[in-house]
Amino acid sequence: MSGKLIALAFRLLSLLSLRWAQNIGHFLGGLVWRLGGRSVETTRKNLLACYPNLTDAERELLGRQSLRETGATAMEIPLMWEWPVERCLGLIKEIEGEELLDSYKADGKGLLLLAPHLGNWELAGLFFASRYKMAALYSPPNRLEFETYIKNVRSRSGSELVATDRRGIIRLFSILREGGVVGILPDQTPRLEGGEFAPFYGIPTATMTLSSKLLHKTGAQPLITFAQRLPNGEGFKIVIKKADKGMTSKDMPESLAALNRSVEQCIEMAPEQYQWEYKRFRRTAPGETPVY
Template sequence: MNIVSYRLLAGFFRLISWVPLRLLRVAGKLLGNILWALNGRARQTSEKNIQVCFPQMDKNQQSRLVRHSMQHLGITALEMAYVWCRSPQTNLSRIMQVTGQEHLSAAVAEGRGVIVLAPHLGNWEFIGPYLGLHYQATLMYQPAKRPALNKIIFDARENTGAKLVPTNTSGVKAQWRALKKGGVVGILPDQEPPVESGAYAPFFGIPTLTPTMTFSLLSRTGARVVMAYAKRIEGTGDFVLVIEPADEGIYSSDVQVSLAAMNAGIERCIMAAPEQYQWEYKRFKRRPDGNKKFYP
């Protein structure tokens, strides 16, 4: 790692982190409007995703949702500097309300381990400090491509008290061991996996390559599952952390039923704040028919 690059990047992030979150959101919204005007890959991918996921919307409704999602993309980008450079305690202070805590508490009390599924909705980085400080959770971590950025993110997540494990076989084994001990693990369930680690299941009615890791962990441990997301409170710099029980179908021994239920749970979370979802991600890149031209 280039130490100069690290210090410059870390210094820039620390500078941003001292700006109040409420002002960062104003700046992030402006950044999102610029991204919208540039009409680059992020906007084009968002337009395609929203078009196929919300066919019931007319063109104006779809366009409005795309623009709002681009604004939240800009907000997320600036919020990341804040959450990575502030203490876990400071980050938790931005969570004004936790709804559904009873679902997580009840699942933990069963002693079979708990899988927390956190879609890329709102700002998922605020969930880590909550799980780390309260439950010493085991979280998967995929290194960033830039070494300097990777160190910043890794140090921030490790500082929460969570145990970080890699997104490979050894990481899955570490999560399995944590669950067998009755622990809490966190998984981001809405990223496209390698073909050998996924199966196609409906997501907004579209066959989507879906990770089978959660199904495998459930099959081996009998753990419980909850959904969680940190939703922005409009007009503030704060969040509400929402915890919901997963669809019962996720516990099915049939992989197709389980994956469909997991995706249905993700959809339900998204519908609570669709403008705050990561629509710029190419979620439908690999098609079951081999079509490689889904996106522009």
């Protein structure tokens, strides 16, 4: 499907209400779980690796819930990209940890926002971009016309999109040194040269070093955040938490372990809303048994 057709499909889907979009997403996610396939198997293996103490029945229930929530996330994206920013922000019914933003404004240092694949990360990005001059790291899609569409919809609130190349990384350092805000998805598997192994749910996991390097070289303040989906289409709660204090350590293994602990703590607030079908353990540390 061409980029223009995808954009048209998104515009049509954006005519749905939040509740209808989530209901359809829940249905589709449940259907995927029943049919099986790669996403289901990856989810099962991730949950077995991260929650070995749960019973098989408990992991199956969590897995099914996770696919349903992922379906909801997918159906919410056209709304987040096509609705006016004010309408999207109107879906936020509660903000937990808002007082942490006051200290950022007071000290004048940069703010590094870590937003894992939990809940609706598009809405979390809109929330912060509506308040601050913000830059977000992104990976350009293969189709040029679809990249233009993504850049247009994601930057409509004033957010600057920075590509994952050398020039883009330099730009992130510059923004943080100027006291600006940078958003990063911290739980993606990095390229070989951009990561080291650190424990995630007790498993040595390839973890990006970029977040730690940004903190070490700019003195920025790290916060971790996500938009938690409320039940019955009622909207979302923005959760803002301090990152584990070990993240600012100049010792890279300690900093990366703290980053992963920060992500784990958020996941435990809403484990069913995490993207468990992502192959987080695709690279195996020497001497370790592969998860997949």
